[in-house]
Structures are given as structure tokens and as C-alpha cells.
Amino acid sequence: MKAPINRIIPFSNVDGPGNRMAIFFQSCPFECMYCHNPETIRMCIACGTCVQNCPVQALEKKDGQIVWDEKKCVQCDTCIKVCPHLSSPKIKWLSTNDLMEEIKKVRLFIRGITVSGGECTQHRDFLVELFSKVKQLGLTCLIDSNGSYDFSGDSELMEVCDGVMLDVKATNPLFHQNLTHTDNQLVMKNLKFLLESGKLEEVRTVILPTYPDQNEETVRTVSRIIQGKCRYKLLRYRPFGVRKEGLDFCGQIITSEFEAERLKSIAKDEGSDSVII
Amino acid sequence: MTKVHQIISDTTLTYHQMMLALARLAESEDSTSLPRTEEELKAMEDGILCDLNEGLVPYRPRYIIPDYMKFLKEGSAFLDLKAPQDLWEACNNLLILYRHVPSITSFPVYLGNLDDLLEPFVLQLDEKEAKKCLGLFLTNIDRTLTDSFVHADLGPKETVTGRLVLELTEEMQLAVPNLTLKYDPEVTSDEFAKLCLKCMLKTAKPSFADHKTFVSEWGEDYAIASCYNGLTVGGGGFTLPRMRMYETALKSSSIDDFLDNVLPHYVKLMCGFMDKRVRFIVEESNFFKSNFLVTEGLLELEKFTGMYGMVGLAECCNYLLGIKDPNKGYGHNEEADALGVRIMDRLSQLVSEHVAPYCDAFDHHYRLHAQVGIDSDGRENSPGARIPVGSEPDLASHILHSTKFHKYFPTGIGDIFKFEETWLNTPEALLDIIKGALSQGMRYFSGYLENNDVVRVTGYLVKKSELAKLDAKQQSLNNCSIFGVGARDTANALDRRVEAYEGAD
Numbered sequence: 001m002k003a004p005i006n007r008i009i010p011f012s013n014v015d016g017p018g019n020r021m022a023i024f025f026q027s028c029p030f031e032c033m034y035c036h037n038p039e040t041i042r043m044c045i046a047c048g049t050c051v052q053n054c055p056v057q058a059l060e061k062k063d064g065q066i067v068w069d070e071k072k073c074v075q076c077d078t079c080i081k082v083c084p085h086l087s088s089p090k091i092k093w094l095s096t097n098d099l100m101e102e103i104k105k106v107r108l109f110i111r112g113i114t115v116s117g118g119e120c121t122q123h124r125d126f127l128v129e130l131f132s133k134v135k136q137l138g139l140t141c142l143i144d145s146n147g148s149y150d151f152s153g154d155s156e157l158m159e160v161c162d163g164v165m166l167d168v169k170a171t172n173p174l175f176h177q178n179l180t181h182t183d184n185q186l187v188m189k190n191l192k193f194l195l196e197s198g199k200l201e202e203v204r205t206v207i208l209p210t211y212p213d214q215n216e217e218t219v220r221t222v223s224r225i226i227q228g229k230c231r232y233k234l235l236r237y238r239p240f241g242v243r244k245e246g247l248d249f250c251g252q253i254i255t256s257e258f259e260a261e262r263l264k265s266i267a268k269d270e271g272s273d274s275v276i277i
Numbered sequence: 278m279t280k281v282h283q284i285i286s287d288t289t290l291t292y293h294q295m296m297l298a299l300a301r302l303a304e305s306e307d308s309t310s311l312p313r314t315e316e317e318l319k320a321m322e323d324g325i326l327c328d329l330n331e332g333l334v335p336y337r338p339r340y341i342i343p344d345y346m347k348f349l350k351e352g353s354a355f356l357d358l359k360a361p362q363d364l365w366e367a368c369n370n371l372l373i374l375y376r377h378v379p380s381i382t383s384f385p386v387y388l389g390n391l392d393d394l395l396e397p398f399v400l401q402l403d404e405k406e407a408k409k410c411l412g413l414f415l416t417n418i419d420r421t422l423t424d425s426f427v428h429a430d431l432g433p434k435e436t437v438t439g440r441l442v443l444e445l446t447e448e449m450q451l452a453v454p455n456l457t458l459k460y461d462p463e464v465t466s467d468e469f470a471k472l473c474l475k476c477m478l479k480t481a482k483p484s485f486a487d488h489k490t491f492v493s494e495w496g497e498d499y500a501i502a503s504c505y506n507g508l509t510v511g512g513g514g515f516t517l518p519r520m521r522m523y524e525t526a527l528k529s530s531s532i533d534d535f536l537d538n539v540l541p542h543y544v545k546l547m548c549g550f551m552d553k554r555v556r557f558i559v560e561e562s563n564f565f566k567s568n569f570l571v572t573e574g575l576l577e578l579e580k581f582t583g584m585y586g587m588v589g590l591a592e593c594c595n596y597l598l599g600i601k602d603p604n605k606g607y608g609h610n611e612e613a614d615a616l617g618v619r620i621m622d623r624l625s626q627l628v629s630e631h632v633a634p635y636c637d638a639f640d641h642h643y644r645l646h647a648q649v650g651i652d653s654d655g656r657e658n659s660p661g662a663r664i665p666v667g668s669e670p671d672l673a674s675h676i677l678h679s680t681k682f683h684k685y686f687p688t689g690i691g692d693i694f695k696f697e698e699t700w701l702n703t704p705e706a707l708l709d710i711i712k713g714a715l716s717q718g719m720r721y722f723s724g725y726l727e728n729n730d731v732v733r734v735t736g737y738l739v740k741k742s743e744l745a746k747l748d749a750k751q752q753s754l755n756n757c758s759i760f761g762v763g764a765r766d767t768a769n770a771l772d773r774r775v776e777a778y779e780g781a782d
Contacts, residue, residue, distance in 0.1 A: 010673030013706035014699060019713075020706075106673050109713030277699075 002093040003126040006040050006118060010106050014277075016142045016165060016201060018111035021103055026091050028119040029148045030180040032169060033249040034206055036241035040118040041086035050079035050089050059089050086243075096130040103134060112140030112162070121149035124157060131160035142201055146180075147187030151194060163201030164194050171221040175214045179249075195226060202231040207263055209237055210251040219263045223270035232267060232274040236260055289759075291752050293423070297383055304332040311335075311557050317550055324524040326547055329517055329586065329651065331381060335554055336562045339381040339584070340514035342500045343575040345389035347511075348374055355569035364398035364407060368414040375422060378570065380503075382756065384422050387502035388429040388454055392436040399438045408441050412449070415442070419451045425737035425757035426503045432459040433488045435469035443476045443483075452731050452738045452755055456483035457501040457721075459491070462712055471704040474711075478701050481725035481733045484691065487715040494687040504649050504737055505721045506689040509638060512580025514688065516554045519586035519648045520547055521658050522593035522620075532597050532616065536623050544627040551583045551643060555634055579637035584688045585628050586648035589658030590617055591665050608664030608678055617662065621685045647682075647690035649735035652763025660735050661690050669774040676710070680718035691721035693733050695775050698726060727775050734764045 004026035009015075012022040028041050035041065046066050051059045058072035059079060066089040079089050103113060113134055115127060120143060131141040140162040145151075147166050151158060168187060170176040176184035194200035203222055207215045219234065226232060236255040239247055260276045267274040284290070284298045311334055313321075320326035331339060349367060352359040356374065361367040371389070378385035399407045418427065431439045446456065458465070458473045465488075473483050484505065491499045491507050498510040508514055525543055529535035559565050559578065570576045594613045595606035607613040625645060633641050647661025659665045662682040669675050672694065679692045700707055711722050723733055730740050739761035743753040747762050 010671060011706075011710060013703040018703075018705050019709035105677065106713070108716055109673065109676070109710050111709055 001126055001129060002095050003123040004043065004091045005094045005099075006037075006088060006091055008099075008102055010102070011109065012114070015114035015116060015144060016112070016163075019109060020142070021106060021110050021113045022144075023099065023113060023115050023120075025115065025117040025120040025123055026088070027122055028117055028146065029122070030119070030146050030169075030182055031086070032146075032180045033246040034179075034208070034237055034242055035246065036238065038086045038241070038243045038246075039080040039083060039088040044087045044089055044091065045085055047085060049082055049084055053078050053082045096126065096133055099130060100133055103137070103139070107137050107139060110139065112142060114142040114144055114165070116144035119146055119148060121145055124149070124154065128157055128160060131157075135160060145190075147184075147190040148182065149190075150186060151190050151199070152197075158197065158199060161199065163199050164190075165202040165204065166190060166194060166200060167204050167206075168218060168222050169206065170214055171218045172214060175211070175217075191222070191225060195229060200226070200230045202233060204233045204235055206235045206237050207255050207260060208250050209253050209255040209259070212259065212262075215259065215263055216266060219267050219274075220270055223267040223272035223274070226272055228272045232272050233277050234260055234263055234267070234274050235277045289747060289750055289752055291423075291754065294756055297756075300383075301330070301332060304334050304336075307334050310561070311553060313550075316546060320543065320546055323528075324521055325528070325543055326550065327519045327521055328550075329519055329648070331516060331518070331554070335516065335558045337379040337381075337564050337568075338513050338515045338558055338581055339517050340386050340502055340506060340508060341378055341380050341570070341576065342387045342502055342508045342510050342513045343374070343378055343385075343389075343570055344511040345371065345374070345394055345575075348575055349394060353569065353573055353575075355573060361398070364395065364402055364410045367395055367398045368410055372414065372417055372421075375418070379564075380426075382424050382426050384424040384427050384756075386426050386428055386506075387500050387508075388418070388427060390430045390432075390459075390500075391442055392431050392434070392438040396436045396438045399436075399441070404437070404441070407437070408445065411438070411441050412445050415445055415449065415451060415454075419449075419453045420754070422453060423754045423756055425452055425455060425739060425755060427453050428455040428457065428502045428504075430457045430459060430501050431473075431483060432469075433461040433464040435466050439469065440472065443472050446480050446482065447476050450480060450731055450740075452740050452743070452757075455504070455738055457486050457505070458483040459488040459501070460485045460711070460715065461488035462715075464488070467705075467708065470708055470711075474704040474707050475701065477724055478696060478704075478707075478726045479729065481723070481729060481731050481738050484721060484723040485711050485715065487720045490684075490715075490720045491687075501689075501721075504689065504735070505691040505723075506584070506646065507687050508582075509580045511575070511577050512582070512638065513576070514584045515558055515581050515635070516551055517584040517586045517646060517648065518547060518550060518554075519588055520544070521654075522587055522589040523596060523658050524589075526593040526596045529597070535597060536619065540620070540623060541627055544624065544631070547585070548628070548631040548633070548643065551585070552634055555583055555636075559635055578635060582636045582639045582688075583633055583643040584646040585643045586646045587624065587662075588648050588650050588654060588660055590620065590647075590662040590682075591659045592657060593620065603665045603668040606668075608668060608670055608675070614678065614681065618681060621662070621682060625685050644688045645686045646688040647686045649691075649737075650764070652760050652767055655767045656769070661686070663692060666769050666773045672710070675774075676714045676719060677717070680714065683720040684718055686720075689721070691723055692719070693723040693725075693735075693773065695727050695773050696724055697775050698728070701726065734761050737761075 006026045007024040009022040015022040027043050048061050058069045060067050068090050134141050142163050144165045238254050239252050264274050358370050361370050375385050380386045486501050500508050500510050529539040565578050591607040594616045600606035633643050650660040683690050737757050743758040744761050746753045
């Protein structure tokens with residue numbers, strides 16, 4: 001079994017407790033306006049735009065697929081910038097054994113792995129196989145998810161997963177729809193299910209510079225539900241890497257510290273401490 | 278203008294810096310007391326052998342590691358000081374002694390394991406008074422021992438003294454003294470290690486030394502001095518010349534020629550050069566005959582060794598393999614790394630085969646040192662066995678690379694990592710990395726945040742604000758600021774890779 005991997009960060013201090021290897025899977029059912037890695041959203045359709053634009057000829061089209069020559073690549077990211085399809089030609093199809101090789105190299109430096117994306121739960125079977133192997137090394141396995149997968153219906157995955165870090169992008173259904181092009185019913189169901197089953201490692205909400213009412217509604221609702229029983233991170237929106245459509249929707253500025261502090265105190269009023277990032 | 282005239286009219290030199298410059302000049306006038314052979318001079322001219330500005334006539338060992346514990350227990354007849362009874366007396370006695378401890382820089386390169394030395398006295402006082410006293414002690418050190426090679430140690434056990442020194446270091450943002458935590462995860466608590474890490478990120482110190490490794494090589498009574506030099510308490514390092522590996526490689530026709538002929542030839546030459554200097558320090562200079570540090574037993578001749586320095590392993594390997602781009606060579610390339618290991622195996626073997634004069638406690642052998650480079654090295658020789666600045670791979674690969682090379686250097690090697698602000702919020706993540714690194718063979722880990730004023734250049738610390746003073750042709754109190762300017766401008770030493778936040782959404 002193989003899965004499309006966009007990126008591996010061997011040491012990450014921002015993807016769960018301690019030092020962890022973060023593995024980013026390709027493709028996501030959401031299309032968040034503020035996504036700052038929009039190239040992780042879709043699978044490549046081999047349109048070839050990137051091939052023509054690569055300044056060092058590190059890409060070519062072969063048998064209907066884009067082939068990336070990692071040795072020639074100078075990591076200028078031109079291919080990502082010109083991709084009309086929110087994708088990347090620099091995806092590697094890896095097996096769980098391939099990943100285990102990478103994990104074993106750094107196992108003594110990390111507490112565990114965090115799978116992210118894109119949306120890693122798109123590759124659920126792969127995760128079950130990977131986690132089962134990783135746990136034999138004594139490492140923990142966390143999932144970073146947008147909540148689009150029904151965790152309550154997958155006891156096998158929950159068995160080998162140590163916790164989920166859940167994005168709650170908006171609690172207002174309509175705003176969630178506008179922001180991500182999908183509805184949030186499942187996200188809210190997951191929030192409650194994971195909290196009750198003791199698998200909610202952390203909740204994250206990106207707070208925006210241009211929608212104070214939506215910020216407030218989301219932070220208030222989430223805080224009321226979690227009641228300080230898990231970490232709650234408020235991530236200030238940053239425009240870097242956001243595509244044009246997203247900039248038009250979310251704005252060109254970083255969410256102010258003032259707004260972050262306001263929301264932090266709202267979370268506190270509703271019974272949850274939070275951390276501003 | 279004469280050289281003397283030049284020195285005394287340089288407005289960027291403080292009075293003390295001027296005196297030291299004049300002393301160095303005087304020493305460089307005497308080429309007859311310890312003459313250099315034609316071959317040595319040629320090797321120096323070719324840039325292979327470097328005396329690291331030790332001068333022509335050594336009149337003290339390069340690094341001196343007095344037994345401060347003995348001094349605090351017994352006092353000193355020469356200094357007319359009795360054993361101290363409280364923290365104020367202990368700090369005062371130490372400050373007096375520090376002024377009488379020479380070294381290559383004329384400042385002490387080692388101030389002692391401060392927590393072991395002061396903890397009994399600190400515990401006599403309430404914490405507020407103890408902190409005040411330690412604060413004055415550290416301020417005095419920073420303003421009078423104005424040289425970043427001044428180094429103090431902490432740990433491995435957590436102490437009140439250690440905690441207070443960390444608090445004060447953070448509050449006062451001092452460049453002096455450099456600090457090391459002797460770290461042993463089985464002895465040092467995670468809480469204390471995390472305090473050290475926060476302090477390290479904010480002030481570029483302490484660095485983390487692998488206690489178990491140093492104890493296995495030097496015994497319990499070891500010191501980390503100057504940049505990161507392992508040495509024995511009550512002893513020190515006689516001399517530290519350097520072999521510049523890149524220039525050495527230029528003399529060879531192939532890898533085999535380098536390993537079989539060129540390297541042995543120059544190792545023999547450099548060891549002979551060291552032997553002469555060691556004999557001169559012991560037999561001709563007055564140091565081991567009449568200095569009170571020796572006569573009162575704070576130092577013992579037997580506990581000194583010579584340090585065999587080297588720089589430029591990266592460039593040496595890349596040259597021998599015909600690799601032009603540092604981003605594709607040593608540190609990025611298995612073949613280049615494997616050659617690095619082969620060269621180090623060979624160099625260790627050659628140095629260990631040499632029977633050195635004195636060095637009794639070390640079976641009459643010199644010990645290898647990965648020298649951190651000097652400002653005039655430019656980009657041709659990276660410090661010790663380091664990957665060239667600006668070509669560092671990601672943190673994980675970088676550390677895994679270091680773990681292969683640290684074992685060769687008992688008298689010191691270290692790597693420096695520059696971190697982005699988020700790491701300050703996650704000391705436990707950084708501690709995971711350090712624990713892993715040390716358990717895998719790394720012996721010395723340094724780090725700092727990219728936006729600090731106090732930053733680590735190659736092993737020593739400087740304040741960026743002090744470099745700015747020199748840039749503006751003003752005086753800087755710290756002797757090392759001038760090296761910092763040189764390293765920054767000629768070796769890009771402050772441009773090392775930043776461990777940044779790379780998370781995706």
C-alpha cells in the first residue's frame with residue numbers, strides 16, 4: 001500500500017507535544033480560503049503547466065504523469081506557484097515501510113509522529129498500517145485533522161491513534177461553508193466524540209482579521225464544549241502563502257494581537273484556557 | 278608609522294586591549310629563543326600549520342584550569358586569603374584569584390563549576406541576598422574579565438546556585454562568562470534542563486555537554502573551558518596549534534596519497550612543533566617553577582596535555598573528491614561523509630601514536646581538538662569538522678552528521694544551531710532533540726534564537742550591539758568583539774541556517 005506524501009519534517013515542535021516527525025499527506029476535501037499550503041489540496045492531474053515553467057528542467061511528463069527529478073530540483077517552488085490546480089508535482093508515493101525507514105533514523109530524537117496534510121484521514125487504511133508499526137517502536141501517533149472524517153465509526157483507527165488534533169475552522173455552518181466549501185456537521189460531531197473518548201489532543205482555530213463576529217462565535221462555542229479539557233490554540237491568520245482568492249476573502253494583514261487577546265479572554269469566560277500562536 | 282605607534286593611536290582599543298597588543302608585539306620580536314625550522318616556516322607559509330597567534334615565546338600554558346575547590350577550602354598563602362566563611366567572602370576570593378589566572382588571552386578561560394563551588398555558601402543565605410551577591414559577582418566578571426573565552430560550568434545536578442545563575446544570566450543578558458551545563462539525563466532533572474534551554478535560547482548559553490562522555494575520557498574532575506574545551510581540573514592545555522586540512526589536502530595527488538603520505542608527514546611535523554613548545558613552557562618559562570598556582574598545588578604539571586587542533590575537514594573532503602559546491606559535499610553526500618570518517622580515523626591514529634613530552638596523566642599523548650576557526654580563516658576552512666555555514670542541512674540530518682564526528686575530539690568539538698522564536702515555547706521539544714543527540718554520540722550542543730543580542734559566533738559569544746560599536750569606530754569593552762566582526766564579515770559566521778517553523782496548515 002502506498003500513499004502520496006507531500007512532505008516530511010523530521011523534527012517539528014509545533015505538531016503536538018515534544019519533538020515529533022510530521023508527515024504531510026497530499027489532498028484535502030476542504031478548500032480553505034486561508035490555507036497557506038494550497039499546493040496540498042488536490043492530486044496532480046498532469047496538466048504540464050509546471051513542466052514548462054521549471055527553470056532547471058527538473059520536471060517532465062512521462063506516460064501521462066509528471067516526473068520530478070529531486071536531484072536537479074533547486075527548490076525554488078516555481079512549480080507550486082504556477083500550478084492552476086492547487087497541487088504539486090513534488091509528491092512521493094511511499095509505502096509504510098518507506099516511512100518506517102525515515103522514522104527509524106530519528107526515533108531516538110522524537111516522541112512520536114504526527115500525520116497531517118492535506119487531510120491525512122483520506123488515507124485511513126494506510127494510517128492504520130503505519131501506526132501499528134510505529135507503535136512497536138514505542139512512539140506515539142497523532143492525527144492532525146480538519147474533522148471531515150467520521151472518527152466515531154472507526155474503532156480500528158482509534159485503537160492505534162493516540163490522539164487527534166482537530167481544526168474547528170468555524171462553528172457557524174454557513175460561514176464554514178463559505179470558508180472551506182464544505183459543511184461542518186461532521187466536524188462538530190467529531191469535536192464531541194473525540195472529547196468524550198479521551199482522544200482529543202488539541203483544538204485549533206485560525207482567527208481572522210476581518211471577521212470578528214465569526215471569530216467570537218467559534219471561540220465561544222468551542223470553549224463552551226471543551227471546558228478546558230484539552231489544549232485550545234488560537235492561530236493568528238497570516239497572509240503568507242495564501243492564494244489570491246483567499247487574500248480577497250481573509251485580507252492582507254495578520255490578525256492583530258489585540259483581537260487575539262480579546263478572543264483569549266472570551267475563551268476564558270467560557271471555561272477554557274487557550275494559547276495564542 | 279611604527280607598529281607601536283599604530284597600536285597606541287588606535288581609538289577602537291581600550292587601554293587594556295592596547296597593553297595586550299603591545300605585549301604580543303614584544304613577544305613577536307624574539308625569534309631566537311624558540312627558533313622555528315625551515316620546514317615549519319614553510320608549512321606555516323603554505324597555510325597548513327597555524328600557531329593560532331600563540332606567539333614565538335610561550336610564557337604560560339594556553340589554557341589553565343585551576344582547582345578552585347582546593348582554593349576555597351584552603352585559601353592561598355601567596356594571595357594572603359583564608360578559606361571563605363560565607364558567600365560574600367567566597368565570591369570575593371574567587372574574583373581576586375581570577376585576576377591572577379593567566380592564559381593565552383591573559384584572562385582566565387575557566388572560572389570553575391560555579392554551583393559546586395558556591396552552593397554550600399548560597400544555602401546559608403536567604404535567596405534574595407544570595408541572588409544579590411551572585412548578581413554582583415557576575416557583573417564584576419562581565420566588566421573586568423572582558424573576554425568571551427572566560428567560561429564557567431554548571432551541573433549536572435540541579436542546585437539553587439545553578440538556578441540563580443540562570444535567572445541572572447537571562448535578566449542581565451551578559452556575554453561573559455560563557456556557560457556550559459554538564460548534562461546527564463539520569464542526574465539532571467528535566468525541569469532544570471528546560472530552564473537551561475530557555476536561558477540558552479535567550480542568551481546563547483549555557484551549551485549542553487554530554488557529561489557521561491567527558492567523564493569517561495577525563496574522569497569526574499573535568500572542566501569545559503574557553504569555547505568548549507574539555508580539560509582536567511588542576512591541569513589544562515599547554516598549547517593548541519592547528520592543522521588546516523584544506524591546505525594540507527592541496528599537497529596531495531589523491532585520497533590515498535593524502536592518507537598514506539601527506540597527512541602522516543604533516544602530523545609528524547606539527548607534533549614536533551608542539552613538543553618544542555611544551556618543553557619550552559615547562560623548562561624555560563618560569564611558569565611551572567615559580568607561579569603560585571603551581572607551588573600552592575592549584576595546578577599540577579602532570580595534568581596538562583597538548584591539544585592537537587584541526588579545521589577544515591569539510592573543505593578537505595570536498596577538495597579530495599573534486600566537489601565544488603558545498604551544498605552537494607560534506608554534510609550532504611554519503612561519500613564525502615565516509616571520507617571524513619576515514620580521515621578522522623587516520624588522524625586520530627597518527628596523533629595517538631606520537632609519544633609526547635610530559636602529559637603524564639594522558640599516557641604521554643596529545644588530544645584532538647576541533648578548533649572553531651579564527652576570523653582570518655575566511656570560507657576556506659570551516660571550523661573543526663563542521664558543515665560550512667550557510668550549507669547546513671535540516672536539523673535532523675545535521676545532528677545525525679555531527680554524531681559521527683564528535684567522538685574524535687576529547688578536547689572539544691561543538692555544533693551551533695540557530696532557532697526561530699517558536700522553540701522558546703516548546704523547550705520539551707528541544708530537550709527531546711538534545712537527549713537524542715547526546716545519546717547518539719554528540720558531545721556538545723549550542724543554540725540561540727535568531728533575534729538575540731548575545732549570539733554565538735563560532736564558539737565564543739558576542740553582543741551584536743557591541744559589534745555595531747566597532748563598526749562605528751567606537752571602543753568595545755569585550756576583547757572578542759573584534760573577532761566577532763571579523764568572523765561575521767569574512768566567514769559569514771552569523772548567517773547559519775535557522776530552524777524555522779515549517780508546519781503546514
